[in-house]
Amino acid sequence: MARQRPPASRRAPRSAAREAVERAAARTPARATAATASNPDFSPPEALSAPAATSPLPAAPRARLSLPWPLPALLVWAAAWAVFITLARAGWGVALALLAGAGLGVLGSVLGHSWWRRFMLALGFPLSLLASGLVSLPAWLWLLPLGFVLLVYPINAWRDAPIFPTPLAALGGLSKVIALPAGARVLDAGCGLGAGLRALRLAWPEAELHGLEWSWPLRWACALRCPWARVHRGDIWRASWADYQVVYLFQRPESMARALAKAQAEMVPGSWLVSLEFEVAGQACQHRLQAPDGRPVWVYAL
């Protein structure tokens, strides 16, 4: 099922990467359509995928834990207060108990489906504690929860995607439509806590897995969680994708056209761009798989 690689001379010159991205963005629809039409070996196993030149398939049902607002906020705040009171009574000291409660709020903020909600989830507990006047702490200590939020969700990453993880079995069908040789380099662009890397490893155990993440704490946590992967801190848009056979993304809809343009400009023909949930609008894909929870996995041949 894997395509033959055309000669390396077809690669876009790296020195003109910016121009190439713009050119590729302009020619995106024609190029992908041509790739699909001229490569009969793209036809996917029917049970797994279908060509989607104009996205003919109905959107897959989304199966996400979705509590009606403001239930997630009430639950997260209550849990943060419970942690704070328990630890303060256990003698941890008010400052540490505050940080533990605030940390729980940041973790719980992934339940928010918009940035405002995530903010409210993460900062609701420390702000309510401050407003309650129950504790007196130095002013700078109140900034720590905000600093914690900024560390985990650096502003640069806010533009692209928060830390929703890829479900472990979501990418199981990939190896049936993309045959990678052992040692092929695969990048999870924006690897978060490593859930995508673990799902990729399940699909291609022989691949050389790389992760790139903007947030320092997430990068370190991911490296600890995925010691078999090469995890670096960096910006997925600045880093070169030229050396990867597959780039996997779980970002956001608005990023997808840019991602395909970058992939087409930098990656060798015969390599692949894979996206969980979000497609490149109006763009033909080679395969559309379905994760067990119903979300689509979009596969673009380059």
Ligand SMILES: C[S@@+](CC[C@H](N)C(=O)[O-])C[C@H]1O[C@@H](n2cnc3c(N)ncnc32)[C@H](O)[C@@H]1O
């Ligand atoms: C939805 S999460 C996906 C995490 C992981 N790929 C997974 O599937 O489990 C998106 C991740 O991309 C990171 N991210 C967003 N923009 C980024 C950028 N420009 N450079 C590097 N990482 C970025 C975020 O910090 C976040 O951890």
